[in-house]
Amino acid sequence: MAAPVVSSRSDVSEPEPAAGWAPTRALGRAVLLTGLLLVAGVILGRVDLIVLATPFAVGTAYALRRRPAALPQVWVSHDDEHLVEGGELTATVTVGNPDVVDHDLAVLRTRVSSWLRVDRATIAGSVTRLGSDSSPATDRPFVTGVPRDTAVDVTLRGAALRWGRHPVGPAGVRVAAAQGLLISRVVIAEPARVRVYPVTEPFEAVEAMPRAAGLVGAHHSRKPGEGGELAGVRVFAPGDRLRRIDWRVSLRARQLHVAATLSDRDAEVVVLLDVLAEAGRSGGVKGTASVLDTTVRAAAAIAEHYLYRGDRVALLEHGPAARRLRPATGRRQYLTVLEWLLDVRAESSPQESYDHLFGPQLLSADALVVVLTPLLDERSAQMLARLARSGRFVVAVDTLPADLPPPKDRGWAEVAYRLWRLDRDTMIDQLREHGVPVVRWAGTGSLDQVLRDVARLAIAPRVGGR
Numbered sequence: 001m002a003a004p005v006v007s008s009r010s011d012v013s014e015p016e017p018a019a020g021w022a023p024t025r026a027l028g029r030a031v032l033l034t035g036l037l038l039v040a041g042v043i044l045g046r047v048d049l050i051v052l053a054t055p056f057a058v059g060t061a062y063a064l065r066r067r068p069a070a071l072p073q074v075w076v077s078h079d080d081e082h083l084v085e086g087g088e089l090t091a092t093v094t095v096g097n098p099d100v101v102d103h104d105l106a107v108l109r110t111r112v113s114s115w116l117r118v119d120r121a122t123i124a125g126s127v128t129r130l131g132s133d134s135s136p137a138t139d140r141p142f143v144t145g146v147p148r149d150t151a152v153d154v155t156l157r158g159a160a161l162r163w164g165r166h167p168v169g170p171a172g173v174r175v176a177a178a179q180g181l182l183i184s185r186v187v188i189a190e191p192a193r194v195r196v197y198p199v200t201e202p203f204e205a206v207e208a209m210p211r212a213a214g215l216v217g218a219h220h221s222r223k224p225g226e227g228g229e230l231a232g233v234r235v236f237a238p239g240d241r242l243r244r245i246d247w248r249v250s251l252r253a254r255q256l257h258v259a260a261t262l263s264d265r266d267a268e269v270v271v272l273l274d275v276l277a278e279a280g281r282s283g284g285v286k287g288t289a290s291v292l293d294t295t296v297r298a299a300a301a302i303a304e305h306y307l308y309r310g311d312r313v314a315l316l317e318h319g320p321a322a323r324r325l326r327p328a329t330g331r332r333q334y335l336t337v338l339e340w341l342l343d344v345r346a347e348s349s350p351q352e353s354y355d356h357l358f359g360p361q362l363l364s365a366d367a368l369v370v371v372l373t374p375l376l377d378e379r380s381a382q383m384l385a386r387l388a389r390s391g392r393f394v395v396a397v398d399t400l401p402a403d404l405p406p407p408k409d410r411g412w413a414e415v416a417y418r419l420w421r422l423d424r425d426t427m428i429d430q431l432r433e434h435g436v437p438v439v440r441w442a443g444t445g446s447l448d449q450v451l452r453d454v455a456r457l458a459i460a461p462r463v464g465g466r
Contacts, residue, residue, distance in 0.1 A: 020071050020184055020185040021067075021068060021071075021177075021182050021183070021184050021185075022182070022183055022184075022185070023181065023182060023183075024176065024180060024181055024182065024183045026180050026181055027060070027181040027182070030056055030059070030060045030181070031060065033053075033056055034053050034056040034057045034060065037049050037050070037052055037053030037056070038050060038053050041053065060181065063178045063179040063181050064178055064181060064182075066100070066101050066178075067101070067177075067178060067182065068099050068101045068103075068177045068178070068182060068184070069099055069100075069101075070098050070099040071184050071185070071187055072095060072096065072097055072103060072106065072146065072173055072175045072184060072187050073094075073095070073096035073097075073098060073151075073187065074093065074094065074095050074096070074108070074171055074172070074173045074187050074188070074189040075093075075094055075096075075171075075189045076091065076092070076093050076094075076110070076168055076169040076170075076171050076189050076190070076191060076192040077091070077092050077094070077192060078090065078091040078092065078168060078192050078194050079091075082197065083160055083194065083195065083196050083197065084160070084196070084197050084198075084199050085160060085161065085162060085163055085196060085197070085198060085199040085284070085285035086159065086160065086161075086199060086285040086286070087159070087160050087196075088157065088158075088159060088160075089116055089117075089118070089156075089157065089158045089159060089160050089194065090155065090156070090157055091112075091116075091118075091155070091156045091168045091192070091194065092153050092154065092155050092156070093108060093110050093142075093153070093154045093156065093168075093169075093171045093189075094151050094152070094153050094154070095108055095144070095146055095151065095152050095154070095173050095175075096146070096150075096151035097146040097147065097148055097149065097150060097151070097175075098149065099148055099149075099177075100148050100149065101148055101177055101178070102145070102146070102147050102148050102177070103145065103146040103147075103148075103175040103176070103177050104145060104175075104176050104177055104178075104179060104180060105143065105144075105145060105175060105176040105180070106143070106144050106145065106146050106152070106173055106174070106175040106176075107141050107142075107143055107173065107174050107175075108141060108142045108143075108144070108154060108171065108172070108173045109140075109141045109142070109171070109172055109173075110154075110156075110168065110169055110170070110171035110172070111167070111168075111169060111170060111171075111191070112156070112167075112168055113166035113167050113168070113194075115160070115161045115162040115164065115166050115196070115284065116158060116159075116160055116161070116166050116168065116194060116196075117158045117159050117161055118156045118157065118158035119157070119158045119159075120156075120157050120158070121142060121154060121155065121156050121157070122153075122154070122155040122157070123142060123144050123152065123153075123154050123155075124144065124152060142154050146175065156168070160194070160196040160285075161284035161285055161286075162196065162282060162284045162285065162293070163196050163197060163198035163199075163293075163296055163297075163341070163342065164196055164342055165193045165194070165195055165196075165342050165343075166193070166194050166196060167191035167192070167193055167194070168191060168192050168193075168194055169189055169190065169191030169192055170188050170189060170190060170191050171188070171189045171191075172186045172187065172188045172189075173186070173187050174186045174187070195339075195342060196342075197300075197338045197341075197342070198296045198297045198300045198338070198341060199285055199297060199300075200297070200300050200301045200304050232259075232260050233246055233249050233257050233258070233259055233260065234257065234258060234260050235255060235256070235257055235258075236250075236255075236256035236257060236258050237258075240258045241258075244258040244259050244260075245257070245258050245259075246258060246259050267306070267311045267312070267366075267367075267368060268311065268312045268313075268314065268327055268364050268366065268367040268368070269302070269303075269306045269311055269312070269313050269314070269367065269368050269370065270313075270314045270315075270316060270327070270363060270364075270367045270368070270369045270370070271299050271302055271303060271313065271314070271315050271316070271370050271372065272315075272316045272317075272318055272369055272370065272371040272372065272373075273295055273296075273299060273315065273316070273317050273318065273344060273372050274295070274318045274319070274371065274372060274373035274374065274377075274380050274383075274399075275292075275295075275317050275318065275319040275321075275344060275345065275346050275347055276318065276319055276346070276347070276348060276349070276376070276377045276379065276380060277291070277346060277348065277374060277376040277377055278290060278291050278292055278346035279291045279374055279376060279400060279401070279404060280293075280400075280401040280404055288401065288403070289401060290401070291346075291374045291376075291399050291400060291401070292344060292345075292346055294372075294399040294401070294441055295344070295372045295374075295399045296341050296344055298372055298397060298399065298441045299315065299337075299341060299372060300337065300338060300341060302370055303315070303333075303334060303337045304334060307329060307330065307331075307333055307334045307337075310329060311329065312327040312328060312329050313327060313328070313329070313333060313337065314326060314327035314328075314367075315337060315340055315341075316363075317344070318371075318373070318380065318383055319346075319347050319349065320347050320349035321345075321347060323340070323343070325337065325340045363387075363392060365391065365392065367392065367393070368393050368395070369387055369392055369393065369394045369395070370395050370397060371383075371384060371387070371394060371395070371396045371397065372397045372399050372441075373396060373397070373398070373399060374398070374399050374400040375396075375398060375400065375424060375427060375428065375438075376400070376424075378427075381427050381430075381431060384396055384431055384436045385431065385434050385436065387436075388434050388435050388436045389434075394436050395436075395437055395439070396431065396436055396437065396438040396439070397438075397439060397440070397441050398428075398438055398439065398440045398441065399441055402440065406418075
């Protein structure tokens with residue numbers, strides 16, 4: 001009875017199953033049971049066994065009448081928008097069926113970075129809540145059916161917990177077709193990188209810049225020129241603009257007088273990131289902050305503040321990679337700064353000196369250098385002292401967490417920790433004696449008093465030896 005079925009299938013022009021499809025155990029059981037019943041019926045001469053085998057043979061042949069010819073497709077995407085720490089994440093894993101045969105069942109699994117908390121998933125309008133305490137949607141498979149020539153989206157929603165480039169994926173899918181008799185191999189999609197920008201901590205410095213580098217900007221200098229800050233009233237001189245004439249004073253003095261102003265000048269700010277060491281444990285946007293967390297968020301806040309005021313901002317790394325972002329102004333520079341900060345990594349190196357940091361092509365003599373450092377490496381202190389000796393205006397911002405816990409090991413660990421703290425405090429005092437102000441980052445107004453002191457020192461007369 002099975003021969004006509006085989007001959008009839010050979011006469012039908014249908015595509016052969018593509019490579020990557022394999023029979024399931026259900027197909028093996030169906031073939032084995034049909035064969036046993038047929039053999040037993042022929043040997044024992046029992047027609048009832050042959051009749052009993054007929055539904056299994058017909059059902060298997062009917063299910064295999066149209067075999068799948070193409071493997072499923074899967075790809076990962078996400079909303080490419082300005083996602084900030086704490087913002088809502090939306091990523092989509094799509095399973096496509098390019099074949100002319102329905103995929104009865106598709107089992108999808110995907111990995112998600114631990115810094116992307118996924119708490120709900122949507123499949124064909126059905127929302128599955130994973131719970132806030134569950135692991136990222138990865139160890140939980142998603143099951144759906146995929147009709148022919150269509151695609152099904154699995155939308156993952158949650159929150160971004162920390163800055164950086166975090167992967168969604170790789171994602172793998174395996175489908176069953178022919179009523180569960182054929183199963184495909186696992187098809188894997190490359191991960192998609194979600195860019196999470198650092199949240200900008202509030203920072204507003206109202207001080208004057210120590211020394212401006214240009215003649216156009218938002219900082220009031222002490223040099224006369226075209227600007228908005230009134231410096232006084234003086235007698236009209238050749239070259240003065242007519243719109244500067246103060247008619248009230250001129251009529252009263254019976255001589256032309258003009259309003260003198262101070263020039264508005266811009267400044268170049270170099271934010272130097274010390275990436276030689278990392279300390280503390282990052283808890284995300286709402287948890288504890290590590291050294292890199294404080295460094296990146298403070299750098300974003302400082303850059304946003306000065307770029308908003310029209311200044312030029314440059315970024316520089318103190319580390320083996322020595323990455324550098326050239327100084328520029330405007331919103332485009334701010335977006336470039338955020339992209340640049342996503343790749344900040346702590347890198348230790350046995351290299352003793354970083355002479356490339358002190359070249360005139362990297363650090364202008366008039367630039368304000370804000371160094372974000374945890375002061376965990378002696379090379380960082382040496383770098384600060386060298387910058388101060390070169391005559392540049394340097395401000396060191398301490399990024400070490402104030403609540404850094406001591407080691408829990410018994411014995412000499414706690415004593416060593418206290419000695420290290422004392423040694424670090426001595427190093428900070430020595431830097432201050434060399435003219436390098438060291439302040440702790442605290443958001444709004446962190447650098448006001450320090451920059452005010454630096455500006456005062458910049459205009460103070462210098463006594464030189466004869």
